[in-house]
Amino acid sequence: MTPEGEALLCQGADELKITLDDARQAQFAALMTLLQEANTKVNLTALKTETDIILKHFVDSLSCLRGGHLDGAGRVLDLGTGAGFPALPLAIMRPDTIFSPLDSIRKKIDFVRGAAEALGLGNVQPQVGRAETLGRDPAHRDTYDRVVCRAVAALPVLAELALPLLRPGGLLVAQKGPIAEDELEAGRRAATELGGRVTTVDAFALPVLGDARTLVVVEKVSPSPSKYPRREGVPASQPLFWTAR
Numbered sequence: 682m683t684p685e686g687e688a689l690l691c692q693g694a695d696e697l698k699i700t701l702d703d704a705r706q707a708q709f710a711a712l713m714t715l716l717q718e719a720n721t722k723v724n725l726t727a728l729k730t731e732t733d734i735i736l737k738h739f740v741d742s743l744s745c746l747r748g749g750h751l752d753g754a755g756r757v758l759d760l761g762t763g764a765g766f767p768a769l770p771l772a773i774m775r776p777d778t779i780f781s782p783l784d785s786i787r788k789k790i791d792f793v794r795g796a797a798e799a800l801g802l803g804n805v806q807p808q809v810g811r812a813e814t815l816g817r818d819p820a821h822r823d824t825y826d827r828v829v830c831r832a833v834a835a836l837p838v839l840a841e842l843a844l845p846l847l848r849p850g851g852l853l854v855a856q857k858g859p860i861a862e863d864e865l866e867a868g869r870r871a872a873t874e875l876g877g878r879v880t881t882v883d884a885f886a887l888p889v890l891g892d893a894r895t896l897v898v899v900e901k902v903s904p905s906p907s908k909y910p911r912r913e914g915v916p917a918s919q920p921l922f923w924t925a926r
């Protein structure tokens with residue numbers, strides 16, 4: 682990473698009230714190199730420039746720490762992690778939390794596994810699979826303290842995919858762009874159907890760029906009905922209380 686990139690990363694983190702020590706800065710720099718190298722061989726992420734990766738992947742992922750919703754979590758599933766976001770930046774910042782980046786696309790998880798090893802992140806346990814499948818597997822259902830996700834689906838879809846995976850009292854922390862009132866309302870209704878309750882809608886501006894972001898937090902207050910999640914693909918193609926766009 683260039684010195685300008687290092688300064689930008691620190692500025693973005695600083696605006697989120699996060700201090701990056703030298704060891705963590707070195708891990709972000711190594712992740713940048715790995716991501717740019719891998720992107721020349723496989724299409725992992727549309728963001729390719731150093732500035733975009735720093736602001737729209739690294740800093741954007743770190744914004745999931747706003748509000749302290751991940752504090753004290755033992756096991757966190759990153760639903761639809763892609764090239765490891767937000768899981769890898771969060772794992773760098775939270776070495777005492779186990780992160781499980783999940784994606785249905787093997788090449789993405791192969792990258793995440795290799796990157797975690799190269800960065801010395803012993804708290805990352807990547808998995809290839811679909812959230813619908815894990816949600817019906819007793820080894821995963823009702824087990825995670827938190828589910829995080831960024832740029833995966835509309836809120837009603839996320840509610841159906843994530844809430845069955847959470848233990849009672851666990852939280853879904855969904856990082857989204859600006860969220861329309863109708864999506865939020867459908868998300869609230871889907872959360873209720875799945876045994877959840879929307880507790881926080883935190884609208885904020887992304888550091889440096891000022892782009893609109895929203896952290897939506899849903900608490901699991903009662904068990905999810907056993908009919909959920911529906912079979913693979915159905916939550917996204919027929920979202921609860923929501924007309925797919």
Ligand SMILES: C[S@@+](CC[C@H](N)C(=O)[O-])C[C@H]1O[C@@H](n2cnc3c(N)ncnc32)[C@H](O)[C@@H]1O
Nearest residue numbers: 761762763766784785786810811812831832833
């Ligand atoms: C737009 S990408 C976002 C990736 C990453 N979260 C980010 O912000 O850069 C969405 C990812 O979610 C994955 N995905 C979508 N639905 C999924 C599901 N039901 N189970 C597992 N992965 C899923 C896709 O394969 C894709 O890699």
